[in-house]
Amino acid sequence: MTEMLLRPLPAFVHIALLLLFALSACAAPPEPTATPTATLTPTATLTPLPSATPTPAPLPTVARDAAERAVFRLFHAAPELPPVDIYMEGSAIAFGLSYGEFSSPLPLGEGEYTLRILPRRANPSQTEPLVRESVRVRIGETLLYILRPEGTALRVLRYPQDMRTMALGTARVAAINALLGNVALSVFLDEEIAIGAAQSGGQSTAAREVIARRYTARFLRDDRVLLAAPLTLNSRDSAFLILYGTSEAPRLATLILPTPRESKLRVLHADANVARVDLYLDERLVLEGLSFGTLAEPLNLAVRTYRMRIMPYGAALDSRPLFEGTLPVGEDRQLLLAIYSQRTQFGRQVRTALFNEPLDPPPPGSARLSILNFARQATAVQALNPSVPISEPVPYAALSAPITLSAGRHQLAFNTVERDQPPRTAETAEVNLEAGWNYIYVVLSSLNTPTLLFGTDVQTLFAALPTPTLSNPLSVRLVNAAAEPISVDLIVGETPLFTAVKENSGTAPRLIDSAMRPVRLVRSQSGEVLAEQTLFYAPNSSLVFVLIGRQGAWQLLQSQERTRPSRNSAVLRVIHAAPDAEPISVESPLSASRSTFFGNRPTATPRSAQYFVRLEYGQISSLITLRGNTYTFIARSAIDGTPLAELRDVEIATGLRYDLLLVRGDSGAPRDLRLVLIKAE
Known part of the structure; x- marks a missing residue:
């Protein structure tokens, strides 16, 4: 670990700092986050502030397939440290990260990276970092780094999150003790479920699997409750419970992520004209010697698209296959793959048919x-x-x-x-x-x-899944971000939930009254099925379905909304819905034309920027909260920083949800892109 020692500042430096703060207060309105009363400073030298917010530099391109990359986040748990900027390999990945905040998820390829944490707005080429740390990344890892003080030093500690698949109705929980000092903690869910003990600051418990439901998370010190808070775990959630701050004023942060879902595949040999066969998925032999009339035992498959080859029984992998194609595996499906043949002008050819087994529970x-x-x-x-x-x-x-x-x-x-x-x-x-x-x-x-x-x-x-009640509702909405004109219906079970939703538009939320239902997205009027999924009930949450793609390549994304708007704020996410477009970063510098009022005291509009870093096609950003105001949004290339699209002077009202879509322009040129703002109400 790299340490940053705290040294007392000479008196002349205190005077210089006061003058600098006074000048900056005159030159610009205050930032939206409060400045802590004490500051952790690495040296007695002053670093000049850059004249403008730095533009993120590009990171190396990573694989589109989530199974072939890692994800990195950083959590700021140093109470007296002001907001910081985070750099990875020279690329800015977060600006102004404040105490108690997570950075946005950053996808990374396998390798070793240098993490640097700098004072806010510090020039990265001229400033010694507060922390410099080597980050080793392996494919498939989900990494959380926590920035916290230990004595007189700042450290970043590494916590890999267990994202292995789980059975329906279960969730996984681990707790991290990020309190200042060496405070021993015991962690429980409700009164009786022990998660484990973290004996000193920086320690974590082992992950434990529990039933997915609503709990009270309890953190005890010497049998005295330091903090208790409600916690809702949905089916197949992986949760980090982070207790940070001081033992006198503890705070709780949660990082709850859905684990990858699996599906089951049965394979049926349905044709007497086809001899015994072997089945390969992604170069791996998964079934051997399947004969006519045989139904193989179910295979557990991760959610992705596989390369599929059907070979004569015992044939070498590099020989000519009887059939070659792709096998798309969606979330939580039970799939049936049938192998048969058809007579063609070239003779009898092996074919496959893929079916979704019905999973809607029958009546009692x-x-x-x-x-x-x-x-x-x-x-x-x-x-x-x-x-x-x-x-x-x-x-x-x-x-x-x-x-x-x-x-x-x-x-x-x-x-x-x-x-x-x-x-x-x-x-x-x-x-x-x-x-x-x-x-x-x-x-x-x-x-x-x-x-x-x-x-x-x-x-x-599905007996282990919770069922909805008036006090535990689930709301669903649909965003149509298709890359071509199309009107769609979303059917849940047998009920059309939304109808005639046009491209670049969204619906208001609607409540769902079933624990689990098949979901179909169909073209309006024609009934052509574009995508199928399974909806799983998650208590006290909101679910958004997002249609992206074009004819022949439709995708229906599903994302939970855990952050809710309030009467003082709105929530916004970015959806990259432009096929074949490069990765983007989105900034939203606030307009300085208005002021935001809190009670009777006017507060000048801050000139800071929010960043969504490196979103690729098909990705949905995390939610951020925004004050009611006028905003301008700019999408830049995450490769070279070029502005690609801009949406100017849009009103964001409190109490509402917004989706900011990156879509294709009318010309179809690679960099002809538009930003479209959708309001859910």
């Missing part, structure tokens, strides 16, 4: 059944129970909509529909359906193949 006392048709001799298959049709005809290589049936035994028949021929019964089956389960029945091309009926106990799967 009932089950749901879907029919998957791979009967090659049939144009379509229709299910009967026992002689009454219970489904519409299901085309070949298609999955029917779920059919709700009472739990118990059912005698099913399957009629094949072959073009102009009359229907005939091709197969019968007796099935036993359990309450709370969703099933898929597979009709294959050979009647000698054993019946394939498989299911998921969705009632148990």
